[in-house]
Amino acid sequence: xxxxxxxxxIVGAGAxxxxxxxxxxxxxxxxxxxxxxPDWQLADLxxxxxxxxxxxxxxxxxxxxxxxxxxxxxxxxxxxxxAALHYFANFPRLLPNDFKIKSEHGRALDWPISYGDVAxxxxxxxxxxxxxxxxxxxxxxxxxGAPYPMPPMKTFRNGEIWLxxxxxxxxxxxxxxxxMNSVDYKxxxxxxxxxxxxxxxxxxxxxxxxxxxxGDAKKAGAEVRALSTVTRVLSNxxxxxxxxxxxxxxxxxxxxxxxSVVVLAAWAAQNPRLLFNSAxxxxxxxxxxxxxxxxxxxxxxxxxxxxxxxxxxxxxHRGTTGAxxxxxxxxxxxxxxxxxxxxxxxxxxxxxxxDLGGFANARLDLFGPxxxxxxxxxxxxxxxxxxxxxxxxxxxxxxxxxxxxxxxxMPLAKIVHTYDQDAxxxxxxxxxxxxxxxxxTGAKEVWSGRGNMPTIHLMGGTIMGTHAGDSVTNxxxxxxEIQNLYIAGPGxxxxxxxxxxxxxxxxxxxxxxxxxxxxxxxxxx
Amino acid sequence: MHxxxxxxxxxxAAMGALAFTVGGAEVLLTPAAARAQGVPLRTLxxxxxxxxxxxxxxxxxxxRQAGISHFVDQQLSIPAxxxxxxxxxxxxxxxxxxxxxxxxGAIDRASQALNNGRPFVExxxxxxxxxxxxxxxxxxxGWQGPAGPFVYLVLRSDAVDVVYGTMDGYAALGIPYMxxxxxxxxx
Numbered sequence: 096x097x098x099x100x101x102x103x104x105i106v107g108a109g110a111x112x113x114x115x116x117x118x119x120x121x122x123x124x125x126x127x128x129x130x131x132x133p134d135w136q137l138a139d140l141x142x143x144x145x146x147x148x149x150x151x152x153x154x155x156x157x158x159x160x161x162x163x164x165x166x167x168x169x170x171x172x173x174x175x176x177x178a179a180l181h182y183f184a185n186f187p188r189l190l191p192n193d194f195k196i197k198s199e200h201g202r203a204l205d206w207p208i209s210y211g212d213v214a215x216x217x218x219x220x221x222x223x224x225x226x227x228x229x230x231x232x233x234x235x236x237x238x239x240g241a242p243y244p245m246p247p248m249k250t251f252r253n254g255e256i257w258l259x260x261x262x263x264x265x266x267x268x269x270x271x272x273x274x275m276n277s278v279d280y281k282x283x284x285x286x287x288x289x290x291x292x293x294x295x296x297x298x299x300x301x302x303x304x305x306x307x308x309x310g311d312a313k314k315a316g317a318e319v320r321a322l323s324t325v326t327r328v329l330s331n332x333x334x335x336x337x338x339x340x341x342x343x344x345x346x347x348x349x350x351x352x353x354x355s356v357v358v359l360a361a362w363a364a365q366n367p368r369l370l371f372n373s374a375x376x377x378x379x380x381x382x383x384x385x386x387x388x389x390x391x392x393x394x395x396x397x398x399x400x401x402x403x404x405x406x407x408x409x410x411x412h413r414g415t416t417g418a419x420x421x422x423x424x425x426x427x428x429x430x431x432x433x434x435x436x437x438x439x440x441x442x443x444x445x446x447x448x449x450d451l452g453g454f455a456n457a458r459l460d461l462f463g464p465x466x467x468x469x470x471x472x473x474x475x476x477x478x479x480x481x482x483x484x485x486x487x488x489x490x491x492x493x494x495x496x497x498x499x500x501x502x503x504x505m506p507l508a509k510i511v512h513t514y515d516q517d518a519x520x521x522x523x524x525x526x527x528x529x530x531x532x533x534x535x536t537g538a539k540e541v542w543s544g545r546g547n548m549p550t551i552h553l554m555g556g557t558i559m560g561t562h563a564g565d566s567v568t569n570x571x572x573x574x575x576e577i578q579n580l581y582i583a584g585p586g587x588x589x590x591x592x593x594x595x596x597x598x599x600x601x602x603x604x605x606x607x608x609x610x611x612x613x614x615x616x617x618x619x620x
Numbered sequence: 621m622h623x624x625x626x627x628x629x630x631x632x633a634a635m636g637a638l639a640f641t642v643g644g645a646e647v648l649l650t651p652a653a654a655r656a657q658g659v660p661l662r663t664l665x666x667x668x669x670x671x672x673x674x675x676x677x678x679x680x681x682x683x684r685q686a687g688i689s690h691f692v693d694q695q696l697s698i699p700a701x702x703x704x705x706x707x708x709x710x711x712x713x714x715x716x717x718x719x720x721x722x723x724x725g726a727i728d729r730a731s732q733a734l735n736n737g738r739p740f741v742e743x744x745x746x747x748x749x750x751x752x753x754x755x756x757x758x759x760x761x762g763w764q765g766p767a768g769p770f771v772y773l774v775l776r777s778d779a780v781d782v783v784y785g786t787m788d789g790y791a792a793l794g795i796p797y798m799x800x801x802x803x804x805x806x807x
Contacts, residue, residue, distance in 0.1 A: 142799030145704040145781050153700040155713045169709045173701075289798040297800050412795050448793065449777065449785035451709060460756070462679045462776060463749055470784060474793040 101125040102619065104340055104354035106325045106369070109177020110597055111583035111604040112360030113308035118608035120315035122615070127318050127352055128309075129342050131361070132174030134321035137305060140180075140295030144450035147294025150180050156501055157364055158509040161492070165395060165510040165550045169451055171362065175321055176295075176304045178362075179597060183292055183417035184274040184301050186226050187439055187594035188217050188602075190237050190426055196487070196590055200428055202435065203487040204392075206589045207561045208570040214240055216602035224302035224601070225280040228272030235267065236423040245277045249288060253409040253478040254419030254443020256536060261422070261442070263535035264528065271418040271441060274302035274598070290445025292416035293452065301415075308601075321345070326505045327373045328357055328580065334377025336620070337580045343503050355619035356579045356611065358572075360604075363393065363553040363586035367494045368508040370557070383574035383582075386563050390494035392555040394591040395512060397522050398481045400544030401529030402457050403536055405476040411446040411454075418481075419443030425482070425528075426593065434520035436485035437593035444479060459546065479544070480532065482525035483551070485593040486518040494556050514548060522548060552596050554585040571607040579618055583607060637804045638694050650807040651687025651694070651782055659690060662697035663717055667739075668724045669693060672775070674741040675727065678748045679772075680779035688782050696720060706777035710770075719766060723775065726765025727755070733762050 103119050105112045108130035120126045135150060152173040159165055172178030191210035196203040218241040220226075227245040234240075247270030261268050275292075276285045276299075286300040299306045313319065322345035329338045329351070339353035359366045367390040371381040381389050418441035425431065425438035447453050454473045461469050492513065496506040514522075526543045533541035560566025563575035568587050574580045583604050585596045592599075611618055637648040640659045649659070661669055669689040676683030695705050700714035712719045731740040731751060743751060754760045755768040765771070783789055786807050790797040 141801050141803055143803045144785050146803055148704050148708050149702065151709060153703060153708050153714060155711065159711060166711055168711050289800060291800055448789060449780045455780040455784060462752060464681060467681050470793060474795050
């Protein structure tokens with residue numbers, strides 16, 4: 096069954112797809128956004144750890160392999176808003192050193208653009224979605240930019256209590272940049288610091304897509320079709336252009352949506368899966384994959400969490416799930432001897448009792464009466480810092496189709512992921528430093544939150560570069576091989592940095608979408 | 621019920637409480653109330669539910685009365701996309717019942733092999749604690765099933781959910797719950 100042809104079809108209603116939808120719809124283009132999951136509304140975002148799991152995927156189209164299997168569900172999205180419906184809204188930028196690792200260190204990859212190319216879009220996004228923070232304070236680490244539109248967020252004892260430890264370690268902490276309202280902003284209310292960000296903020300204080308770009312896109316006329324699972328990107332007989340997508344609707348009936356431009360914004364793992372499944376005679380290895388690089392160089396962040404238990408009440412239920420304070424003082428690629436990669440440090444997260452990040456898991460070894468006793472003490476005095484680490488791109492970390500298929504006959508894929516020795520060394524170094532910081536706070540007990548090495552965020556798989564021989568897309572997300580096929584989201588990152596990725600996802604998407612709109616006739620032809 | 625209608629149902633009226641079947645009708649209850657009322661199980665056998673209760677109580681005191689077995693049983697009876705289980709977040713492949721059956725079976729098989737035929741539920745409290753401590757560290761001799769530490773993580777999470785993850789659980793710890801949108805029935 097065919098639908099009316101549109102200008103642009105966007106696959107995925109998360110952070111990046113929402114930006115493309117808003118920019119193109121405002122430019123007067125007819126836009127359809129296809130989203131695999133439900134049409135979540137703010138009223139669906141119940142303040143509960145277990146009710147909050149409904150907005151994450153349940154089915155498993157990805158098998159997990161490698162020494163550090165990618166644990167994707169907890170930080171993946173499912174439904175309108177995508178993962179940005181439950182993200183923590185930490186908004187650190189990448190820094191200039193992230194874009195030139197190969198040039199400066201002879202390792203990893205260079206981006207085809209510099210920090211200066213992205214910086215104006217960081218500033219634009221801050222105005223669009225609302226960012227609270229102190230840009231001036233950050234400028235000890237990065238070039239000067241525009242001030243943030245809102246002052247820093249309120250801080251609480253669970254964050255402030257760490258400052259003494261950081262000072263002792265010589266680490267400068269500044270107010271965390273977050274995509275949350277410290278004051279009312281653009282008709283959205285200020286945050287009330289109740290710490291339920293991780294299950295979705297229904298007040299509009301946290302800049303999720305529903306209250307920012309996706310809301311703008313709908314107002315400008317974009318249509319969002321939920322429960323619509325895209326299975327293939329369609330291309331013409333010559334293989335030179337894409338013509339639309341095949342998808343299955345809420346009744347599981349096959350549909351075709353023709354469009355002049357296709358934007359894949361379905362997540363760093365799903366975009367390669369779709370490209371593989373869109374193979375034709377002209378694109379035997381999958382669309383945009385003559386280089387064989389589709390699915391390659393997937394990257395994750397890891398975190399070294401350090402816990403401290405105090406006798407005093409640190410009010411750990413207050414604040415936000417993200418952070419109150421942040422530091423780039425260990426962001427240099429060689430900051431820790433014997434390892435390589437950046438570290439981004441945060442302090443002051445609101446804690447809840449259950450779920451992966453809840454304080455029952457702060458001592459996973461405890462059970463029975465010991466756990467019950469710990470929960471009582473933790474409810475009053477537990478707090479945590481986190482050091483996020485960078486893993487370098489490795490071509491062996493990849494997404495590949497497998498023979499098993501989903502209910503629509505689309506092959507599943509596997510995510511193969513192993514950290515290298517540099518990442519392991521950096522993870523360990525950050526634990527060591529975390530304990531030193533914690534001890535200097537005067538806490539009653541301190542310990543490292545060790546377990547399996549975590550895999551947080553997912554980047555790469557369709558990396559950007561200068562030509563089809565070294566990458567899948569250019570810096571705008573436009574595939575090298577098919578000019579009217581775009582990829583949006585963290586999949587186009589050439590390296591991962593250590594910063595939470597969403598701010599950069601939005602900035603790159605805005606840059607790509609504005610470029611597309613400005614060059615529409617050339618691209619859409 | 622059609623999938624889409626069912627989804628709409630879950631997004632609306634039932635949000636914040638679980639639907640149990642009582643006398644042929646669906647009613648919204650907390651797992652603790654379902655247990656107290658003796659609501660029939662949908663998915664687990666009586667033996668599996670007993671093992672789960674005993675294990676839950678060993679992991680987190682209060683899990684039995686909080687209805688861990690009725691919580692898990694009800695959750696295994698609904699489509700995976702509606703499930704609230706931590707298994708979902710931990711990348712367990714649906715249907716989740718397969719994992720729970722394998723996990724509970726592994727526990728009882730190992731318990732019987734090591735304790736003269738006694739299943740987990742018949743062990744003393746001290747024996748149950750010792751068994752769980754070994755399972756946590758992957759040290760149960762002859763273990764056959766999903767990895768012991770992973771079973772520990774998933775089932776401990778379920779027990780934590782029903783005891784500490786609810787509004788009542790927060791109240792018991794003296795933590796202000798401060799919801800933006802509260803679950804109904806304090807659950």
